[in-house]
Amino acid sequence: xxxxxxxxxxxxxxxxxxxxxxxxxxxxxxxxxxxxxxxxxxxxxxxxxxxxxxxxxxxxxxxxxxxxxxxxxxxxxxxxxxxxxxxxxxxxxxxxxxxxxxxxxxxxxxxxxxxxxxxxxxxxxxxxxxxxxxxxxxxxxxxxxxxxxxxxxxxxxxxxxxxxxxxxxxxxxxxxxxxxxxxxxxxxxxxxxxxxxxxxxxxxxxxxxxxxxxxxxxxxxxxxxxxxxxxxxxxxxxxxxxxxxxxxxxxxxxxxxxxxxxxxxxxxxxxxxxxxxxxxxxxxxxxxxxxxxxxxxxxxxxxxxxxxxxxxxxxxxxxxxxxxxxxxxxxxxxxxxxxxxxxxxxxx
Ligand SMILES: [Zn+2]
Numbered sequence: 001x002x003x004x005x006x007x008x009x010x011x012x013x014x015x016x017x018x019x020x021x022x023x024x025x026x027x028x029x030x031x032x033x034x035x036x037x038x039x040x041x042x043x044x045x046x047x048x049x050x051x052x053x054x055x056x057x058x059x060x061x062x063x064x065x066x067x068x069x070x071x072x073x074x075x076x077x078x079x080x081x082x083x084x085x086x087x088x089x090x091x092x093x094x095x096x097x098x099x100x101x102x103x104x105x106x107x108x109x110x111x112x113x114x115x116x117x118x119x120x121x122x123x124x125x126x127x128x129x130x131x132x133x134x135x136x137x138x139x140x141x142x143x144x145x146x147x148x149x150x151x152x153x154x155x156x157x158x159x160x161x162x163x164x165x166x167x168x169x170x171x172x173x174x175x176x177x178x179x180x181x182x183x184x185x186x187x188x189x190x191x192x193x194x195x196x197x198x199x200x201x202x203x204x205x206x207x208x209x210x211x212x213x214x215x216x217x218x219x220x221x222x223x224x225x226x227x228x229x230x231x232x233x234x235x236x237x238x239x240x241x242x243x244x245x246x247x248x249x250x251x252x253x254x255x256x257x258x259x260x261x262x263x264x265x266x267x268x269x270x271x272x273x274x275x276x277x278x279x280x281x282x283x284x285x286x287x288x289x290x291x292x293x294x295x296x297x298x299x300x301x302x303x304x305x306x307x308x309x310x311x312x313x314x315x316x317x318x319x320x321x322x323x324x325x326x327x328x329x330x331x332x333x334x335x336x337x338x339x340x341x342x343x344x345x346x347x348x
Contacts, residue, residue: 005083006083006084006086007080007081007082007083007084008048008067008070008081008082008083008084009074009081010084011050011058011084012057012058013048013050013058013059013060013067013084014053014057014058014059014060015059015060015064016053016059016060018096019059019060019061019095019096019099020060020064021184021188021191021192022096022099022100023064023099023103024103024109024113024192024195024196025192025193025196025198026065029276030065031065034065034066034069035069038066038069038079039079042079043079043080044066044070044079044080044081044082044083046063046066047063047082047083047084047085048060048062048063048066048067048082048083048084048085049061049062049063049084049085049086049087049102050084050085050086050087051086051087051088051089051095051098052086053092053095054091054092058084058086059095061087061095061098061099061102062099062102063082066082067082070082093124096120096124097121097124100117100120100121100124101121101162103117104117104118104121104163110196110197112176112194112195112196112197112203113195113196114163115169115172115173115176115177115203116173116176116177116180116195117177118159118163118165118169118170118173118177119170119172119173119174119175119176119177119178120177120181121159121162122155122156122159122170122171122173122174122177123174123177123178156170156171156174172203175207176203176206176207178210179206179207179209179210179211180194180195180206180210182210182217183206183209183210183217183221185214186214186217186218186221187217187218187221190221190224194206199221199224199225200224201224201230205230205231208231209230209231212234216234219233219234220234226261227248227261227264227265228247228248229247232247248261248264250264250313250314250315250316250333251314251315252315252316252318252339252347254315254316254318254321255316256316256322257316257321257322257332259322259332260313260316260322260332260333263313263331263333264313264333267312267313267314270308270312271309271312274305274308274309277304278301278305281297281301282301284297285297285298309336310335310336310337311335312335312336313331313333313334313335314333314334314335314336314338314339315333315334315339315347316332316333316334317331317332317333317334318334318342318346318347318348319346320332327342
């Protein structure tokens with residue numbers, strides 16, 4: 001496979017937007033780990049993989065994040081450029097399949113990402129009568145020899161074998177991946193966020209959503225962004241249509257008024273970031289540095305958590321129901337401490 005030992009500075013590398021969109025977004029933590037790894041090793045670890053497309057452009061398949069990092073740093077860093085490896089693939093579909101199988105093998109994927117990738121591989125491999133074979137080569141990478149005949153169930157068995165899940169799972173994955181492809185056409189970012197879990201929706205609801213008209217899909221995606229139930233306000237075919245649609249609620253079970261949803265939303269994010277920070281500090285403690293004042297750090301961490309949590313939106317102000325009053329300092333919501341100071345009978 002390896003035909004060159006070129007570096008990213010020797011060649012012009014082309015970024016294909018469809019390929020790039022397929023990659024799960026890199027979390028802040030993953031980015032930090034990547035940078036640590038590069039700096040620790042004093043070089044780029046692993047090659048960045050490219051494929052020469054039909055027009056002869058060297059297209060990036062794997063290593064987008066490292067390549068990005070290189071482009072941003074090459075003037076200032078003593079680290080040499082990453083080595084480029086050219087992967088020989090006959091066509092675009094094969095390149096996408098290579099990316100998917102590579103992603104399955106390499107990264108820490110969440111269950112939805114893994115499901116979407118398995119499903120794409122299954123959908124791609126499933127023998128399709130309408131897809132003409134070009135020169136007998138469709139997907140050379142997946143030429144593991146389907147056992148006896150070209151039927152869809154056997155293809156599911158092949159992907160199931162490769163990935164260690166059941167055939168039924170593969171078939172459901174196929175539906176999920178197809179649903180994401182439909183949603184991707186409406187809103188590419190949303191499809192990526194559904195896969196990564198940044199937008200929360202079950203696989204079965206994702207499949208239901210994809211069956212809607214594009215305008216309705218857009219509507220549902222907005223619902224998700226604003227923390228409403230995904231199918232709220234759909235007038236056709238919403239499975240659980242009730243006169244009072246479900247709305248986001250605070251910890252006291254009070255519906256959060258529209259104008260306060262952002263602050264409750266970011267409070268939730270802040271709370272999960274705080275948990276990540278705490279996990280990092282706990283990792284630091286596990287390093288067992290002899291001079292580390294373990295208990296002092298633990299106490300400081302506890303104080304830090306309390307301080308941050310004390311600032312988060314906890315409940316809609318029961319006095320003004322969110323409009324803003326002297327009790328809540330015109331914010332419309334109260335913090336946990338404020339809430340605890342409100343008499344029981346007022347909280348209801
Ligand atoms: Zn108030």
